[in-house]
Amino acid sequence: MKMDEILIEIQNLKKYFPLKRGIFSKGLYVHAVDDVSIQIPPRRIFSIVGESGSGKTTFGRTILRLIEPTSGKIIYKGRNIMNLNQKEMMTFRKKMQIVFQDPYNSLHPRRLVKDIIGEGLSIHEKISSGQILERVKEILKKVGLNEDHMFRYPHEFSGGQRQRIAMARALILNPEFIVLDEPTSALDVSVQATIVDLLIELKNTFSLTYLFITHNLAVVDYISDFVAVMYLGQIVEMGSKDDIFNSPSHPYTYALLSAIPDPDPKKKRSRTIPRGEIPSAVNPPEGCRFHPRCPYAKEICKRSEPEIVEVSKGHLVKCHFPLR
């Protein structure tokens, strides 16, 4: 990828959360995000997949500096936003928005929808409240709601409608980049499908770039251009959607794919599931972090951390023995 084809680039991002134990105990850290680098081209959907505890949510928030990273670079259109002070960061915030997983907690229960959606405008742009209302009206239509909804409270809406409101709040400042943190995970399947389609439609209308964080591989397969699989704070495999779904190379990716129960009774579930569970991110396993669960683990996997290798163009795998 050439530089001008990248909207946002993350280099060696780390986030360690200190664990407060006692005054005399040694510093322990949760290695939530450990040396992650990705590049996202404009107007594409880049998905991060992982199970709980993989660090995907922390990663999404760290990119927006909602959580300050421990180290690493976040380069947005060629500029490292890690060096910006609060005031400079303000102007960047307009361009980068986020939609959270739980639409029941992410909307203020005692504020009207028009205030929830319009708040960003009143902070970032010097315009009258009348103009704000006009903009809110406009954006509500774009997300499939109507202007009558402006003077209602969040509790009057269903989960799907709330997620539309959250999307309207993110869109009103004309952002370029949106982090979508499990935006459909709290929704029922029949509603999930309509929201996923809305996300795709909005991306095309507003020329948006998404970082889509989820644990649902089926949705990833439907929506993404690029996919990165995270395990215990690290990216273990990354590539185009076809790379990941048609020729998974990391044993963990393979395991994830085979663990999904197929909604087709004729295709019987795979019985080769990795044993055990995700270990603690406080003391991640030595060597390859997946080795205690990996069916192919050899001696070297216990001792040395694998390098990231390119198995085909743009298809990166962090494994000593990538599957072919």
Next chain:
Amino acid sequence: MNGALLTVKNLKVVFHTYRGTVHALDHVNFTVLKNERFGIIGETGCGKSVTSLAIMRLIEQPGEIVEGEIIFDGKDLVKTQENALNTIRGREISMIFQEPLSSLNPVMKVGFQIGESIARIKNTSIKACKNDIAEVLRAVDLDPDRVANLYPHELSGGMAQRIMIAMALSSKPKLLIADEPTSALDVTIQAQIMNLLDDLVSKMNNTVILITHDLGVAAQFCDKIMIMYAGTAVEQAKTEELFANPLHPYTKGLLKAIPRVGNRDRLTGIPGSVPDLVNPPSGCRFHPRCPNAMKICSSQKPALMEINPGHLVACHLYGDENG
């Protein structure tokens, strides 16, 4: 041929709330045969959990079973006295819940909690059950020496669910009700737990009711599936038949809405959202969202009819003119 183990007839459950009466279940009918794996599927608020609680007679104030029969092994549980129910709950019918960690007592060791349930059934002391505790833990692939001495907060979600399964199956129940047993778990752990449940149930010949919103989980586990919507049972069939030949517009809609790996065809959601059960839609409860709704649908509730052998559907599209 297998006989019926559980027959639910015209079950109607309401909850009296300050907003009004919630019509949670509206005349639900189904039969679970011996050794069958029966799936109840539906989205939030469809009444699948209320159904399971009703079978266990765990509907408490402000809820009420207002009508219907629940015939388990020849007895009508709706008419059974509370103290007689206690010989059925946990012995003949066991249940696994969605949140394993909130089903365990946080201040008691795991071994003790398992022992408690075994001791009650065997009518002995917990001390005398030590071997039984070890045996049930081994059955769910846990190391008894280590796990029995842990407190619930030291368990992962997957381990806690294994323990719930161990406790539920320790009494060798005739019927096991699993209410969203893997919904709080990650996919790899979900797969482990479903494989385990599959093995244990095959070995012990239990009858299972699996309640889930995940069509994938149900497709892989169940023999028969009932689809529920807004407190009504809309369709029922053998698993293969249901997926190959869905009849009810809601079932068809659901199947078109699930994203599947390897299938990038356009998804179509079902417009609208689940109705408020304080004021459920008249007639067929699905009619406001139904692409095939007709005049009759808003005025008359469709009856459950057998369209093909074993394939039941409650929809006017398949009825004669009089419904």
